[in-house]
Each structure stands twice: as C-alpha cells, then as structure tokens.
Amino acid sequence: RKEVEQDPGPFNVPEGATVAFNCTYSNSASQSFFWYRQDCRKEPKLLMSVYSSGNEDGRFTAQLNRASQYISLLIRDSKLSDSATYLCVGPVTGGGNKLTFGTGTQLKVEL
C-alpha cells in the first residue's frame, strides 16, 4: 500500500466553484504534510504545508484529520489558473527526513 493515496481525478469544475481533494495516509504517526501544485510539463511547487492546526492561504484551506488519517485541500472560488495537478506529500515511514508523493489529483477549471 502506498503511504499517501489520492483520487487521480480529473475533477472538472466550473469557474467559481468550490472543490475539495482528499488524500489518505497510512502512517498514523505522521505529523506534517504538504500540498504541491504541478502544472503540465513543469516542476512541482509547494502550495501549502498542513499541520495539525490546519492552514489557510486566501482561497486555499488545508486540513489534517488524524482520526481518519487523511488530509484535505479546499479551493474556493476556483479560477481557470487553478487548473493543475495537486500532489499530496507526507513523510516516508522510517525514512528519516524523506518525503513521499501521491500520484496527484488533476483539476480542470472550465468556463
């Protein structure tokens, strides 16, 4: 089983919609996670960190649910420019400081 798992999508939403992605993780001891954004044919870029208290940055909110072992990313008022693949990232179990990446959830925001 992968350490972090995501629904690959695609999620097709109209501009202005609210969309949420979830990512499940297997190691209950994991404490810090990240959401990365990856545009087509580009490198992944850090979008947000996710800690136990959650995190909010403008239209983006990330939360950690320890009881059910998942993290979420909520995007409000979607823009065309939000179209990308969103990668869930967590620590490797027993892997020192290494991080492991989900395969990504594709978001397409349409007019």
Place this chain on the structure above:
Amino acid sequence: NAGVTQTPKFQVLKTGQSMTLQCAQDMNHNSMYWYRQDPGMGLRLIYYSASEGTTDKGEVPNGYNVSRLNKREFSLRLESAAPSQTSVYFCASSVQEEVYGYTFGSGTRLTVV
C-alpha cells in the same frame, strides 16, 4: 535567486549511451534528491544525499549512479541508457524537509531510443 538549477532541460540518447544530469542549488541546503516522474507512477526516488559526502539509494536506483560533488552539486549518471529510463528527472533540495518540504529544479526530459 536561482534556487535549484538542472541541466540539460532536454536530452535524447541512444540505447547504451551514457550521460550525466547536473543539479546545483544555491540555498545552502544539506539534503538533495533525484526523482523520476512517469505517467501514472508519480515521483519515485532514485537516490538522495542527506549531506555533503553521503549518498543513499532510493526506491528505483538500478541503472543510475550519483555523486555529491560538494554541498551545492548533486549529479545523476546513466552509465548505459535503456528505453525504460525515458522519463522526466527532477532534482530537489531541502533545508528541513518536515518543515519546508522540497524545492525542485525545472526538470530534465530524457528520451532513450
């Protein structure tokens, strides 16, 4: 403010040829990583270096070697390229992974024919 710089950006190799992918970071990060990304497979760790002078295998090291030349530079070498190594290669670095995550380079698109 260059961050992580990878060269080359594109490369086509013939089966059996060798090449070295270069990566340099100017952020004084201790840790550096090499990943490959294939459709449907996500990012897979090839090799990493926790600090200058150390390197360790990741989950897909076969067919690759690495050199941590100094704190700034971490190169990936393909000694005898195979079509299965056609992929996009990303170098990344970090100062404190659990707090700041990774910073990635822009990638190298490699095709082996």
